[in-house]
Amino acid sequence: MIEKHPLLRSLAIYREMPWRFALVAALFIAVNLGLVWQQWLIGHAVNDVSAGRAVIRQADGSLDASLGWYWLWLMLAVALGRGVLQYAASVLSLILSQALLTRLRERILHQVQHLHLGYHWQHGMGEMITRTTRDADKVRDALISFWRQVVETPLVVLATVGLLTWYNPMLGLVPLLLTVFGLWIFVRQTERLVHLDRAVGQAYDRVNQDLSEGIGGVRVIKSFGLEHSRIQGFATQVAVFAEHARQALAYSSSRIPLPQAVVALGHVWILGYGAHLVATDRLRIGELVTSLLIATTLVFRIEGIGRVMQTFADARSSAERIWQLLDEPAAIRSGNITLPDTPLGLKLEHVSVSAADGGKAILEDCSLALHPGEIVALVGATGTGKSLLASLLPRLSEISAGRLLIGSDSGGWQDIRQLQLDELRRRVHVVPQESLLFSDTLAANLRFGAAGASEQQLHHGLHLAAASDVLQRLPQGLATPLGDRGVTLSGGQRQRLSLARALLTEPDILCLDDATSALDAISERQVLNNIRQLRRDQGRATTVLVISSKLSTILLADRVLMLKDGRIAADGTHADLLKTSPDYRDLLGIDHG
Structure with missing residues (x-):
């Protein structure tokens, strides 16, 4: 039942x-029982007033109002008690709902961080943001309204019908039937409201995506002079969202009053039939007043249900989108085998990786080997799958067939799918071409993968990445805020800081996916020479796979692999491949003659 809702x-x-939860529910129950008791007391007080018992003239001409004062103080005490309980219930329900919202958002963030890259490529940042913010907020609003919808309203209906039936069966039957009919209309309208809100949510996704792309790509937009067209496109997306929101609001505004009017007919019935019962001495005037009061409470509560039902309809659509995200199965699961504490190499044995849409395989029967401590360059034409191959190493993507092995001849080889993910990603690191720096200080960015690194270690990491000069130019040194995505730095500076962050983790296998493309030849040579010497004094030199199309980078490698048609088409030193591989010469634009 719950799985489907x-x-x-x-x-x-x-x-x-x-x-x-039990405390808040008990408070709401007490508040509503107190309301019924308060209205019952009013009826009895009215009976005593109408019978002349509330104020009695004594034989000496004085007035005895003790009974009247009793009713007055009793009703004031009940009202004050209800007010205190209502305040406590409302505050605690808000706190409880916020606690639930926090847990829901934590689960969304946890799931987003653990989903494979293909899911992120397919759904985009805008959709993720919408589900974490707008959708989660709508679910929170429903959870706050939950108490009135699920706890208060049934209690009010039961109390109203029960009290009216106690006074006279027919007095309670008709309002019960009208209330049930009105609620049935509400439920029928909910499906349409859910459909409309789903369309609103999808339009909001597109607005968020357009906004995030417009902010993230502001440099490109300004470079091409596209500000006006981007603004127009964003305005169009907002207009579509506003139109869907208008349709949803128009539907709820025009339809929700109908069931409210149906329930309100019960008030008319109580007034008319109750007056008849009073006229025939089958109901006292105080009981009629109580009936009208509690019926009025029911009508107001049902009117509130219209707004609450709209909130629930919106939240139902939002909750569906959230659980679609949370139920997405993890395509990559951790194994339980640990790696030996020895230098690591890697092997690909007949690896194939299919496209996300099930089309032609990007990598097909791909095999290669990197020995511990070796620096190997991987080259290939654009779109041959070099970055995809890099994402396989820390299992950011998954292979479709074959095996990817990590280890060494002395320590043994392990299938990457059987290894613990946390340890694998600690010892195998990929530095992408796009250098992502967080909106924090330089020190915080460098410590992202090495939380306990000392200031001396940070300086050493910057030295390894040939980035000491970057530090010297920053006004506050390591404490300098870098801005969103390192916007205050040049491309080469961002790449060197990303390299320093990776080198601080002292990985056993390091893959540079065009991560030196913005570096000059001198800096690049310095970085690779530093990596070559990294941890050699510990007897466990880092194994490096460099993906690049720069000749200066390739010349620094021990060996070169060429990727073509999804597999390794050539393997050897740069000098050997120049002699034996025409495709390699064409790729580098070198005339053999």
């Missing part, structure tokens, strides 16, 4: 907070 699955998180 995403909003109920969200509400089920309350089970993780049983005591707080």
Whole structure:
């Protein structure tokens, strides 16, 4: 049942907070029982007033109002108690709902971080942001309204019908039937509201995606003078979103009053039929007043249900989108085998990787080997799958067939799918061409993979990446904020800082995916020479796979692999491949003659 209803699955998180949930529910029950008691007291007080018992003239001409004062103070005490309980219930329900929202967002973030890259490429940043913000907020609003919808309203309906039936069966039957009919209309309208809100959510996704791309790509947009067209495109997306939102609002505004009017007919019935019962001495005037008061409470509560049902309809669509994300199966699962504490190499044995859409394989029957401590360059034409191959090493993507092995001849080889993910990604590191720096200080960025690194170690990491000069130019040194994505730095500076961050983790296998493309030849040579010497004093030199199309980089490698048609088409030193491989010469633009 719960698995098929995403909003109920969200509400089920309350089970993780049983005591707080029970306390808030008990408070709401007490508040509503107090309301019924208060209105019952009013009826009895009116009966005493109408019968002349509230104020009695004594034989000496004085007035005895003790009974009247009793009713007054009792009703004031009940109202004050209800007010205190209502305040406590409302505050605690907000706290509880925020705690649930926090847990829901933590699960979304955890899932987003653990999903494979293909999911992110398919769904985009805008959709992820929408589900974490707008959708989660709508679920939170429903959880706050949950108490009135699920706890208060049934209690009010039961109390109203029960009290009216106690007074007279027919007095309670008709309002019960009208309330049930009105709620049935609400439920029928909910499906349409869910459909409309789903369209609103999808339009909001596109707005978020367009906005995030417009901010993230502001340099490109300005470079091509596309500000006006981007603004127009964004305005179009906002207009589509606004139109869907208008349709949803128009539907709810025009349809929700109908069931409210149906329930309100019960008030008319109580007034008319109740007056008849009073006229025939089958109902006292105080009981009629109580009936009208509690019926009025029911009408107002049902009117509130219209707004709450709209909130629930919105939240149902949002919860469905959230659980679609949370239910996405993890394509990459951790193994339980640890790597030996020895230098590592890697092997690809007949590896194939299919395209995400199930089309032609990007890598097909690809085999290669890197020995521990070796620096190997990987070259290939654009689109041959070099970056995909790099993403296989720390299991950011998964192979479709074949085996990827990590280890050495002395320590043994292990299939990457059987290894613990955390240890694998600690010892195998990929530095992509796009250098992502976080909106924090330089020190915080460098410590991203080495949280306990000392200031001396940070300076050493910068030296290894030939980035000491970057530090010297920053006004606050290591404490300098770098801005969003390192916007204050040049491309070459960002690449060197990303390299320093990777080298601080002292990986056993390092893959540079065009990560030196923005470096000059001198800096590049310095970086690779530093990497070549990294940890050699510990007897475990880092194995490096350099993906590059720069001749200066290739010349620094021990060996060159050429990727073509999804497999390694050539393997050897640069000098050997120049002699034996026409494709290699064409790729580098070198005339053999």
